[in-house]
Amino acid sequence: xxxxxxxxxxxxxxxxxxxxxxxxxxxxxxxxxxxxxxxxxxxxxxxxxxxxxxxxxxxxxxxxxxxxxxxxxxxxxxxxxxxxxxxxxxxxxxxxxxxxxxxxxxxxxxxxxxxxxxxxxxxxxxxxxxxxxxxxxxxxxxxxxxxxxxxxxxxxxxxxxxxxxxxxxxxxxxxxxxxxxxxxxxxxxxxxxxxxxxxxxxxxxxxxxxxxxxxxxxxxxxxxxxxxxxxxxxxxxxxxxxxxxxxxxxxxxxxxxxxxxxxxxxxxxxxxxxxxxxxxxxxxxxxxxxxxxxxxxxxxxxxxxxxxxxxxxxxxxxxxxxxxxxxxxxxxxxxxxxxxxxxxx
Amino acid sequence: xxxxxxxxxxxxxxxxxxxxxxxxxxxxxxxxxxxxxxxxxxxxxxxxxxxxxxxxxxxxxxxxxxxxxxxxxxxxxxxxxxxxxxxxxxxxxxxxxxxxxxxxxxxxxxxxxxxxxxxxxxxxxxxxxxxxxxxxxxxxxxxxxxxxxxxxxxxxxxxxxxxxxxxxxxxxxxxxxxxxxxxxxxxxxxxxxxxxxxxxxxxxxxxxxxxxxxxxxxxxxxxxxxxxxxxxxxxxxxxxxxxxxxxxxxxxxxxxxxxxxxxxxxxxxxxxxxxxxxxxxxxxxxxxxxxxxxxxxxxxxxxxxxxx
Numbered sequence: 001x002x003x004x005x006x007x008x009x010x011x012x013x014x015x016x017x018x019x020x021x022x023x024x025x026x027x028x029x030x031x032x033x034x035x036x037x038x039x040x041x042x043x044x045x046x047x048x049x050x051x052x053x054x055x056x057x058x059x060x061x062x063x064x065x066x067x068x069x070x071x072x073x074x075x076x077x078x079x080x081x082x083x084x085x086x087x088x089x090x091x092x093x094x095x096x097x098x099x100x101x102x103x104x105x106x107x108x109x110x111x112x113x114x115x116x117x118x119x120x121x122x123x124x125x126x127x128x129x130x131x132x133x134x135x136x137x138x139x140x141x142x143x144x145x146x147x148x149x150x151x152x153x154x155x156x157x158x159x160x161x162x163x164x165x166x167x168x169x170x171x172x173x174x175x176x177x178x179x180x181x182x183x184x185x186x187x188x189x190x191x192x193x194x195x196x197x198x199x200x201x202x203x204x205x206x207x208x209x210x211x212x213x214x215x216x217x218x219x220x221x222x223x224x225x226x227x228x229x230x231x232x233x234x235x236x237x238x239x240x241x242x243x244x245x246x247x248x249x250x251x252x253x254x255x256x257x258x259x260x261x262x263x264x265x266x267x268x269x270x271x272x273x274x275x276x277x278x279x280x281x282x283x284x285x286x287x288x289x290x291x292x293x294x295x296x297x298x299x300x301x302x303x304x305x306x307x308x309x310x311x312x313x314x315x316x317x318x319x320x321x322x323x324x325x326x327x328x329x330x331x332x333x334x335x336x337x338x339x340x341x342x343x344x345x
Numbered sequence: 346x347x348x349x350x351x352x353x354x355x356x357x358x359x360x361x362x363x364x365x366x367x368x369x370x371x372x373x374x375x376x377x378x379x380x381x382x383x384x385x386x387x388x389x390x391x392x393x394x395x396x397x398x399x400x401x402x403x404x405x406x407x408x409x410x411x412x413x414x415x416x417x418x419x420x421x422x423x424x425x426x427x428x429x430x431x432x433x434x435x436x437x438x439x440x441x442x443x444x445x446x447x448x449x450x451x452x453x454x455x456x457x458x459x460x461x462x463x464x465x466x467x468x469x470x471x472x473x474x475x476x477x478x479x480x481x482x483x484x485x486x487x488x489x490x491x492x493x494x495x496x497x498x499x500x501x502x503x504x505x506x507x508x509x510x511x512x513x514x515x516x517x518x519x520x521x522x523x524x525x526x527x528x529x530x531x532x533x534x535x536x537x538x539x540x541x542x543x544x545x546x547x548x549x550x551x552x553x554x555x556x557x558x559x560x561x562x563x564x565x566x567x568x569x570x571x572x573x574x575x576x577x578x579x580x581x582x583x584x585x586x587x588x589x590x591x592x593x594x595x596x597x598x599x600x601x602x603x604x605x606x607x608x609x610x611x612x613x614x615x616x617x618x619x620x621x622x623x624x625x626x627x628x629x630x631x632x633x634x635x636x637x638x639x640x641x642x643x644x645x646x647x648x649x650x651x652x653x
Binding site: 066069071094095098099101102103105106107110111112113114115116117124125128129158160171174178 | 366542543544546547548549550551552553554557561562565566568648649
């Protein structure tokens with residue numbers, strides 16, 4: 001959103017976040033390796049903005065989102081949300097911090113308890129964190145249902161009676177119940193059909209304007225991210241390869257992976273579709289349990305160099321506000337040279 | 346908010362407290378014919394054995410040796426046994442014991458099984474310990490264990506609670522602590538699967554504490570296997586009690602239970618087959634009605650089947 005008032009205050013600051021899941025094998029269940037789902041990710045989210053997090057399936061987007069909310073015990077790194085460091089806080093002490101940060105889940109079917117009514121589901125955060133009376137809670141729940149566009153009459157129904165879009169609205173109402181500042185949207189639209197996707201995304205935008213929310217919007221739908229995000233981070237195999245403002249990332253991507261990803265977006269014009277020069281990646285994503293030496297993308301990169309197979313590129317700010325992890329931009333700081341290096345690939 | 350104010354008039358019903366959910370459960374339960382029939386029969390049996398003795402006032406231990414071994418007559422509708430005791434009165438007295446043993450032992454086994462299963466499934470740290478304990482109990486030979494328990498505890502319990510209550514406590518505990526394992530295993534498996542569902546993760550992101558998490562999210566979703574275990578548990582408990590009485594380890598010989606009546610009657614099966622039939626029918630029909638009831642209850646408790 002261009003017109004959103006962008007504050008300079010960092011609401012979320014993630015530094016070198018690592019989330020490794022141990023692999024135990026053999027008779028004695030020895031620790032033989034790690035799935036490096038998130039491997040050294042750093043980003044900041046400013047108050048009131050939407051950071052889009054894109055990447056293909058299995059690159060660690062969702063894990064990253066959940067780790068930021070400390071739904072996992074992270075391996076390493078620091079997470080600072082609204083001035084509090086929560087990276088190494090024990091789960092028991094996180095409870096007081098939970099109302100500030102909430103999550104909207106991918107699968108609206110699975111994220112709602114089938115045995116609870118809509119009323120009970122939306123009310124759960126209120127039960128946990130407030131001392132409101134029964135009537136006050138009910139009034140608040142009905143209020144939230146109005147805000148997300150659900151009919152008040154549905155409060156006594158169970159989740160299975162709703163369509164996917166309506167269920168996602170229930171999930172959003174639950175996330176809003178405690179007036180959070182920061183919401184992680186974990187592919188909230190992936191399980192919905194296109195017309196409903198637009199409704200849900202517009203709802204999220206309206207709510208952002210109304211309450212000044214900050215989103216981490218995880219998705220693999222590049223066009224939807226382009227619509228909603230202020231800045232976009234591209235993940236590949238547990239690492240952020242490029243982070244830039246929406247305009248910079250979509251107009252002049254620097255990292256070869258971002259270029260490949262953007263060229264995979266369907267082209268509606270049939271003439272252009274037939275003639276356009278697509279970068280088609282070959283091969284599969286390497287296993288996060290055994291990432292390649294050097295740059296994670298070196299096995300599939302169309303512009304791979306020798307150094308890529310030896311050294312892991314540093315993730316650094318190449319242009320103002322544009323972070324890239326790629327050897328092609330080593331040692332150049334001038335904007336014109338960078339664009340030349342990008343076009344040379 | 347503004348648009349809701351305008352539609353407030355036809356939405357007033359929505360703002361009233363919702364209809365109690367248990368009415369919906371009852372509505373669904375009513376649609377299950379077998380369950381209604383089962384519930385009707387079960388209530389009939391319970392009323393029969395508890396209120397029946399007030400109408401049929403013959404003492405179940407009264408010996409009328411001249412009327413022994415009689416078939417069904419007006420004076421003794423179910424006949425009499427080899428000592429001339431009235432079978433109907435004995436069936437009612439026996440039913441009281443059998444049903445209360447069945448219900449209490451089932452409740453105990455269910456409580457233990459659910460507790461162990463939920464704790465083992467939810468808390469990874471104690472999973473190994475609890476499940477190995479379960480395996481240990483499963484590996485114990487049931488009858489020798491019961492025999493030892495009865496041998497050891499019959500006297501002290503009888504002394505402190507009186508012979509009948511003492512034996513009742515002993516039998517219920519014995520059946521309870523030896524039949525919770527299947528429930529624990531089933532519940533643990535379901536909890537393990539449920540724990541990975543997104544709505545549990547959602548509750549964690551809200552900051553729900555483990556205790557509330559179990560009560561609010563885990564237990565309601567493992568109701569189905571628990572209900573099935575419960576209905577099967579009543580049946581097993583009644584049958585185990587019969588087996589114990591049959592072996593002479595249960596209640597004292599002059600104290601009627603359905604199992605004991607069945608055991609006593611087997612000697613006279615050739616001459617008086619009806620004497621085996623009454624307790625046999627009572628046990629089977631009670632067990633069957635409870636099973637149907639459990640089936641209906643399980644359906645009624647599931648909002649998806651209830652169709653709301």
